[in-house]
Amino acid sequence: MTTTNAATPSIEDRWLRLAPIKIGWLGMEWERFEREIRMAFDEGIERGVLDRRYEFLFEQDAGLPQGTAKGGVDAFHRLVDAGCLAIGGANYTDSAIALADHANAAQVPLVSMCGTDMFHGEYCFRLGNGDVGIDPGLMVNWLKRQGHKRVAVVAPWSPISEEYFRFFLQECRRLKISIAAVEHITNTTTVDELAAKFDVLRAANADALAWLGYGGLVVSGAVRSALEKVDWDPPRIMTTAFMQYIWGFEQLEGWVGIDQWCPQNPRMHTFHQRFVARYGEDPWMWPNAIPGLAYDIAATIVEGLHRATVLTGPGVKQGIERIRFMPAVTGGPNTHIAGGPFDHQLFKGDWLHYGRVRDGKLEFEGLFEPTDDY
Incomplete structure (x- = not known):
């Protein structure tokens, strides 16, 4: 019989041995909202929804309208090549339109605040800061x-x-x-x-x-x-x-x-309370819907990772499509987040x-x- 003196790895050791999940953030605004998106991921870990570490990669150049379409496309592909399983951003209509085909071809979910109907496809998801219709x-x-x-x-x-x-x-x-x-x-x-x-x-x-x-x-x-x-x-x-x-x-x-900032939505108020308890101050731009919207995008990606059958771009896409009745910080009191295989407009209810x-x-x-x- 062979014996060993090696100690059984602790839960922390096993956690650290797992490679982190990489998530990309495309656009100059995300570094301003890094606390909101980290809060969503940290809360996911604390609730046991995420079972491994995460790593954020930021690319400031989302392309149009401030820059060029090529600049945004190149930045997107840098995040894909770095191994990101999902990317949040391309929040301007112009940027989102230019990147839709690239997200679909790369098979990496791109979750955007844009409001255009021209951002669509298997890997394009919208939590809109408005909607053209x-x-x-x-x-x-x-x-x-x-x-x-x-x-x-x-x-x-x-x-x-x-x-x-x-x-x-x-x-x-x-x-x-x-x-x-x-x-x-x-x-x-x-x-x-x-x-x-x-x-x-x-x-x-x-x-x-x-x-x-x-x-x-x-x-x-x-x-x-x-x-x-x-x-x-x-x-x-x-x-x-x-x-x-x-x-x-x-x-x-x-x-x-x-x-999208609604005083009748209790989740907007509890989000604010949790944020202040964690960071000791109001979110940037508060009171405004955008901090809550940034949190909702990150929380949606967390839930997509949790529901993914396999940690790949297609797996996370499928995970996001399986979200149903997820409470939203953004919008009115009946706003929730849900998807489906052909339903990538994720806000439902009185979100505007x-x-x-x-x-x-x-x-x-x-x-x-x-x-x-x-």
């Missing part, structure tokens, strides 16, 4: 419920604006809202040029104003200055560009917009709703309510 649907619903019958539209040019506009036309046709006039602008439109366009829109006898697109000109103060220049203060609503109120509530004074800026403060404007037309 739902944003306009909510906006036109609000116009209808407020009794507005003629709307003036500003459509800043971008890939997502084209999608917004198509859905907005469709919803206006469905709910019998007339479009009084449309003005197109770019990110380089000046205050004077914008004021001239607002003058044209006001002359069209519209009883409300809709903003379809990104919010750069809103955050810069150009939109407020242009409205003041022509002395126009119409009822007005915008897309999820509204969530940039965090950069200056005064710039969005008077606007209603599509939001309304906010308003009044007197320099954010107010909750309510959840979606159907009109008699549906």
Whole structure:
């Protein structure tokens, strides 16, 4: 009989002998939200959902719109080549569109905050910071419920604006809202040029104003200055560009917009409490939906790893598709996360709703309510 003096490896020793799971994060914003995403993974370990260590790899260049499509593609493939089982990021519409085919070809799940319908395929998953169809649907619903019958539209040019506009036309046709006039602008439109366009829109006898697109000109103060220049203060609503109120509530004074930070969602509050208990301060940008959304993306990847039949890209894809009724920090009280083999839009329920800026403060404007037309 052979004997050995070797001690039985402890659980900690066995844990350390397992190679860590590598997860990639694509985009300059992720280092700002590293605590939120680490919290989701650490909580997964503490709850016994993850059974091995993890390692985060960061690539700042997600490509468009700040950089080039090639820059984002190269950064994505560096994460794939490093062995990442899943990647979070490509959060801008432009970046996501450019990377969709690469994620599908590489067979590595890419989980994005983008809102475009052009990000799809077997390995493309969305936990959207807005949605090209739902944003306009909510906006036109609000116009209808407020009794507005003629709307003036500003459509800043971008890939997502084209999608917004198509859905907005469709919803206006469905709910019998007339479009009084449309003005197109770019990110380089000046205050004077914008004021001239607002003058044209006001002359069209519209009883409300809709903003379809990104919010750069809103955050810069150009939109407020242009409205003041022509002395126009119409009822007005915008897309999820509204969530940039965090950069200056005064710039969005008077606007209603599509939001994801809901005071009626108890999980948003408990997330905040756990974060403060762990790190001793508020998340960056708080109060705002983006810290919670970053956490939800990381928590979704954790659950995908837990449900994966094998720790490969295809295995994690299948794991994410098997998530059902996972409570979400983001959105309204009924928001949850679920997937399926042909269902990669993961937020379900009241994940988008309304906010308003009044007197320099954010107010909750309510959840979606159907009109008699549906």
